[in-house]
Amino acid sequence: MNALPALSTHGLSVSIAGKQVCRDLTLDLHAGMCVGILGANGVGKTTLLHTLAGLRRADAGRIRLGGTPIESLSRRNIARQLGLLIQQQEDSLPASVLETALIGRHPHIGFWRWESHHDVAIARRALKVTGLDGLEQRTQTHLSGGERRRLAIATILAQDPTVFLLDEPAHQLDLQHQISLMTLFAGLARDRGRLVVVSLHDVNLAARFCSHSLLMFGDGETLAGPVQAVLTAANLSRLYRLPVRPVSWPGGTLYVPEQEPRT
Amino acid sequence: MQHRIPPLPLLSTLVVLTLLVFCVALAVGSVPLSLHAVMDAFRGSGDPLAHTLVTELRLPRAITAFSVGGLLALAGALMQVLLRNPLADPYILGVSGGASVGALGALLAGVSGLWISGNAFLGALVSMLIVFALAHGRGGWTPTRLLLTGIVVAFGWGALISFMLVLSDDASLRGMLFWLMGDLSYRGSSWLPLAVLGIGVIVWLPFARHLNVLARGETLAEALGIAVRPFSIAIYISASLFTAVAVTEAGAIGFVGLVIPHILRLVSGSDHRSLLPGVALAGGSLLMLADTLARTVIAPQQLPVGVVTAAIGVPLFLYLLNRARGPL
Numbered sequence: 377m378n379a380l381p382a383l384s385t386h387g388l389s390v391s392i393a394g395k396q397v398c399r400d401l402t403l404d405l406h407a408g409m410c411v412g413i414l415g416a417n418g419v420g421k422t423t424l425l426h427t428l429a430g431l432r433r434a435d436a437g438r439i440r441l442g443g444t445p446i447e448s449l450s451r452r453n454i455a456r457q458l459g460l461l462i463q464q465q466e467d468s469l470p471a472s473v474l475e476t477a478l479i480g481r482h483p484h485i486g487f488w489r490w491e492s493h494h495d496v497a498i499a500r501r502a503l504k505v506t507g508l509d510g511l512e513q514r515t516q517t518h519l520s521g522g523e524r525r526r527l528a529i530a531t532i533l534a535q536d537p538t539v540f541l542l543d544e545p546a547h548q549l550d551l552q553h554q555i556s557l558m559t560l561f562a563g564l565a566r567d568r569g570r571l572v573v574v575s576l577h578d579v580n581l582a583a584r585f586c587s588h589s590l591l592m593f594g595d596g597e598t599l600a601g602p603v604q605a606v607l608t609a610a611n612l613s614r615l616y617r618l619p620v621r622p623v624s625w626p627g628g629t630l631y632v633p634e635q636e637p638r639t
Numbered sequence: 640m641q642h643r644i645p646p647l648p649l650l651s652t653l654v655v656l657t658l659l660v661f662c663v664a665l666a667v668g669s670v671p672l673s674l675h676a677v678m679d680a681f682r683g684s685g686d687p688l689a690h691t692l693v694t695e696l697r698l699p700r701a702i703t704a705f706s707v708g709g710l711l712a713l714a715g716a717l718m719q720v721l722l723r724n725p726l727a728d729p730y731i732l733g734v735s736g737g738a739s740v741g742a743l744g745a746l747l748a749g750v751s752g753l754w755i756s757g758n759a760f761l762g763a764l765v766s767m768l769i770v771f772a773l774a775h776g777r778g779g780w781t782p783t784r785l786l787l788t789g790i791v792v793a794f795g796w797g798a799l800i801s802f803m804l805v806l807s808d809d810a811s812l813r814g815m816l817f818w819l820m821g822d823l824s825y826r827g828s829s830w831l832p833l834a835v836l837g838i839g840v841i842v843w844l845p846f847a848r849h850l851n852v853l854a855r856g857e858t859l860a861e862a863l864g865i866a867v868r869p870f871s872i873a874i875y876i877s878a879s880l881f882t883a884v885a886v887t888e889a890g891a892i893g894f895v896g897l898v899i900p901h902i903l904r905l906v907s908g909s910d911h912r913s914l915l916p917g918v919a920l921a922g923g924s925l926l927m928l929a930d931t932l933a934r935t936v937i938a939p940q941q942l943p944v945g946v947v948t949a950a951i952g953v954p955l956f957l958y959l960l961n962r963a964r965g966p967l
Contacts, residue, residue, distance in 0.1 A: 431861055455864030466856035468723050471909050475851070482852050483864035487845060490912075535863065 380443045382407045382571040383428065383458070383539050388437035389596070392423045399596030401437070405573065405588075407538065410565040412582030412603070413575040415592030416616060421575040422463060424592070425541045428573065429460040441539065455483035459537035461545055465528055467516050474512040476527055477503050480534030495534075502533035505560065507553070521548045529557065540564070542574040546581060554578070558585040579620075579631045583607050591615050607631070644906055646913035653920035657705070660924045664701035664931045665693055669938055699829035703888060704930040704944070705923035706832035707823070708895050710885040712922025713839055715896030716903075716914060717878040720850050721871055722782045728897035729882040732789030732875075736796025737766025738886040739819055743803045746815055755818075756887045763883030766792060771875065780868065782857075785875070820943035821892030823930050835884050839877065840919050846870075847911035854909065894948045895922050898956045905959045925951065 381404040390397040397420030405411060413421050426432050428439060430446040439446045441457055459480075477499040478491055485491060491499075503509050506526040511519070516527060525548045532540065540561065546554045562585040564570040576582050582589055582603065589607055590600045593615060599606060612620040612631055619634040644652075665677045672680070672689055679685030680693035714729035721727070729735070741762025745755045774780060774788040800819070807815060843850075849870060853860045861867045885892070899922040903914055929947035936942060 426858075429862060431858065450864075451861060451866050452864035455862065460858075460862040462856075462858050462862065465859060466723055468725060469719065469854045469909055470904060471851075471854070475908070475910065476855070479852050479855060479859075479863065482848060485848070490848075 381405055381440070382442060383573070384440045385428070386438045386440075388427070388439065389435045390420065390424060390427050391435055391596075392420060395420065396596030397423050398592065398598050401598055403590070403600055405571050407569045407571050408565055409588050410562050410572040410574065410586045411588045411590060412586035413573065413590045413592065414579060414582055414615060416594065419592045419594050421592060422543050425460065425543050425573070425575060429458060429541050430454050431460070452483050455535070455537075457537055458539040458541065459532040459535040461528060461532045461540070461542040463543045463547070465524070467524075470515050470517060472512065473503065473508060473514050473516055473519070473527060474499060476516050477530045477534050480531040483535065498536065499530070499534045502530040505533060506530040522550060522553065525549055526553065538570055540570060540572045540574075542572065544575050544577065546576060546578060554581065562586070579607070579612060583629065583631065584627070643908045646907065646910070649907045649913060650916060650920070653917060653924070657920050657924045660928045660931075661701060661705070664704070664927050665697050667931055667935055668692070668697060700823055700930065701927055702829040702833055704823050704927040706829070706836045707885045707889045707892065708926025709836045709919040709923035710832060710839065710881040711892065711896035711926075712899035712918035713836070713843075713915065714878040714881040714885070716900040716911070716918045717843070717850075717874050718896075719900055720854050720911070721874045721878065722786050723854065723856065724782070724786065725901065726897075727786075729878065729885070730793070730891060730893070730896070732770050732785070732879070733766045733793035733796055734763045734879050734882040735886045735891040736793045736800065738763040738883060739891055740796050740799050740803070742818055742890070743800060743815055746811055746818065747803055747807055760883055760887040763879070763886055766796065767876070767879040767883070780871065817943055818890045821890040821945040823889050823944055824934075824941060832884050832888050835881065836919060836923075839881055840916055843877070843915055844912065847915055850911040851909070889944070892926065892945050892948060894945065894952050895926055898952050899925060902956060902959055
């Protein structure tokens with residue numbers, strides 16, 4: 377494993393609107409890891425990801441990207457190393473699917489330059505990987521919800537960062553695309569030396585594809601570690617305030633909710 | 640699939656169109672001139688009356704119309720990206736309201752000429768600063784906050800304008816209404832707005848790809864390496880300045896700034912690298928053509944040019960919108 381973490385936090389405290397998201401969080405995230413962030417609705421997963429991307433300030437603590445304090449890097453410099461898949465994208469002004477994917481190349485193209493054939497080739501490959509090839513000239517507003525989500529994923533693939541921060545990438549995707557998406561990103565981490573940090577609502581996707589997990593319990597409490605150590609029935613029951621039972625199957629362990637939530 | 644015209648053919652067509660309209664604007668009027676006579680007038684040979692007519696009346700007016708139309712369309716395209724709202728136009732944030740109050744104040748006071756322009760420009764700047772300061776507020780500088788602040792300030796200016804119109808006597812009322820509807824007659828310098836337009840396009844063109852990214856939303860733009868806040872402020876200030884120059888020069892000519900960017904987006908897509916020069920040329924030619932018609936259709940009477948831009952633009956836009964498949 378690489379000595380220098382791709383992304384690290386030291387004593388990180390983040391809050392939003394008076395609510396504590398994390399307190400004194402220290403993490404060393406290395407290239408090759410696929411880290412699943414799990415937590416209940418409104419616990420601050422998005423806020424944490426945006427803070428890690430340098431989009432908002434932390435209350436205390438440090439974030440380092442490739443060893444450099446993130447606040448000392450320019451936005452452009454960050455964007456060359458770190459990509460953020462946001463939850464909701466605006467599309468009030470029309471653009472084609474290919475144009476949208478090409479947007480991901482923006483941080484890599486010099487101020488006076490246009491997209492090269494190389495950039496177009498990268499964008500087309502990203503569209504192919506996300507199953508959007510053939511739709512290049514379609515206006516993005518003509519796509520279905522799931523297709524738009526895949527287009528956003530194609531855009532971040534075209535950006536080709538070393539650190540991927542993905543905010544609920546599986547949202548709106550059907551079962552087939554959820555699996556191919558997670559296979560893709562787990563592969564990028566394992567085989568291509570990327571760091572993937574991904575917030576998920578599906579515990580079983582995290583258990584199956586992630587190497588590590590960060591649990592956010594609310595009130596700033598967090599727990600991080602390898603999936604086998606962290607994803608236990610006890611931890612998950614506490615996380616979602618509902619009894620979760622592990623079920624063995626040939627592929628590993630599934631976690632299923634047992635009954636109605638406790639009140 | 641919608642057929643889109645690629646940038647190069649689009650821009651060359653627009654250049655040809657602009658030149659064509661320019662020739663028409665010089666040749667048509669109370670004394671129709673042949674193209675040959677127009678060329679002679681430029682060289683100084685030929686009829687001295689034609690010379691005066693072309694170089695002192697029609698040329699400055701055509702250039703002013705072109706620059707004002709171009710500036711409004713450019714400001715409109717920038718505002719639409721800034722607010723990420725297809726309904727945004729150069730006047731939406733109250734710049735024209737401030738300018739109108741300034742100009743009407745000067746007309747009420749009975750002063751004329753440069754005072755009107757100076758006051759209008761001042762009014763536009765005051766409005767721009769008020770909206771900027773208030774929209775800043777305590778929290779962030781979101782498009783919604785900016786939009787609401789601008790619309791409310793514009794509404795306030797509108798009330799003041801109505802108040803001034805009620806106060807004014809019948810004699811000056813007509814002049815005021817013409818100013819409000821937009822009017823290109825008796826205007827002074829024609830080169831300043833053209834220079835502003837030229838500089839505007841040249842300065843913004845290298846940032847066109849940034850505009851493409853910002854059009855997809857603030858968070859995404861920030862995540863893709865754009866310092867959104869300073870960039871947005873730069874867009875706001877320059878779009879407001881372009882609008883202020885245009886309004887000062889020709890009053891509040893509506894429609895061009897809203898619809899020209901949309902027409903260009905419909906025919907050739909929304910890459911701002913071709914859109915920015917495209918809207919400048921298209922907005923300029925539309926206003927130049929509209930002004931030529933405004934001063935000839937019921938000559939010697941003049942129509943407010945805003946009426947003509949709408950008469951040309953409304954059917955054209957509706958046709959294109961109808962032709963386009965699916966949502967904008």
